[in-house]
Amino acid sequence: GAVVSQHPSRVICKSGTSVKIECRSLDFQATTMFWYRQFPKQSLMLMATSNEGSKATYEQGVEKDKFLINHASLTLSTLTVTSAHPEDSSFYICSADGQGATDTQYFGPGTRLTVL
Amino acid sequence: GENVEQHPSTLSVQEGDSAVIKCTYSDSASNYFPWYKQELGKGPQLIIDIRSNVGEKKDQRIAVTLNKTAKHFSLHITETQPEDSAVYFCAAVMNEKLTFGTGTRLTIIP
Numbered sequence: 398g399a400v401v402s403q404h405p406s407r408v409i410c411k412s413g414t415s416v417k418i419e420c421r422s423l424d425f426q427a428t429t430m431f432w433y434r435q436f437p438k439q440s441l442m443l444m445a446t447s448n449e450g451s452k453a454t455y456e457q458g459v460e461k462d463k464f465l466i467n468h469a470s471l472t473l474s475t476l477t478v479t480s481a482h483p484e485d486s487s488f489y490i491c492s493a494d495g496q497g498a499t500d501t502q503y504f505g506p507g508t509r510l511t512v513l
Numbered sequence: 514g515e516n517v518e519q520h521p522s523t524l525s526v527q528e529g530d531s532a533v534i535k536c537t538y539s540d541s542a543s544n545y546f547p548w549y550k551q552e553l554g555k556g557p558q559l560i561i562d563i564r565s566n567v568g569e570k571k572d573q574r575i576a577v578t579l580n581k582t583a584k585h586f587s588l589h590i591t592e593t594q595p596e597d598s599a600v601y602f603c604a605a606v607m608n609e610k611l612t613f614g615t616g617t618r619l620t621i622i623p
Contacts, residue, residue: 439616443612446610500545503559504549
């Protein structure tokens with residue numbers, strides 16, 4: 398149980414284009430989903446908290462107009478990197494709160510974004 | 514906000530020996546402490562967790578201890594195996610927000 402998927406697993410795009418990453422909770426409903434960013438050999442940094450049916454809460458320093466988050470259902474949250482640039486290249490990971498176990502986050506497999 | 518420190522950053526252990534990773538946190542309001550294992554190119558996998566009303570928890574070869582007074586918590590892996598090689602992250606959670614430690618790269622030497 399508590400499986401989280403992400404799609405795509407890898408994406409390469411040209412500078413200036415937008416990229417959408419999907420995060421799905423496969424066997425449970427997640428009121429809250431989280432988006433993290435991880436640079437090579439570093440820890441995960443929280444970007445934003447996504448609540449179903451409401452606006453996402455962004456961490457300090459994260460541009461909400463650049464990283465658009467939509468959480469339209471209890472099983473799906475999307476992160477859109479708009480007008481991507483090479484410095485946006487990173488490993489993006491989502492997580493979802495496990496149903497019935499408060500504060501327990503289950504992570505997706507991550508999406509490797511490379512912006513050329 | 515919460516600050517989590519983790520030591521050591523790298524750890525090499527002979528297969529069969531034990532490995533210990535230590536973390537400290539700053540905010541006494543944190544009440545949930547999960548540990549994650551991350552293999553190369555993959556997302557973190559929850560391996561064990563402990564809540565603030567418990568001092569120790571064990572699951573087969575893995576155990577976690579928590580000292581709330583000192584704001585310390587530790588991961589213990591016994592009888593290490595090659596498949597234990599990975600990066601391990603501790604975390605502290607307060608109001609749903611999870612703050613990760615800096616990670617420990619554990620290498621098991623066959």
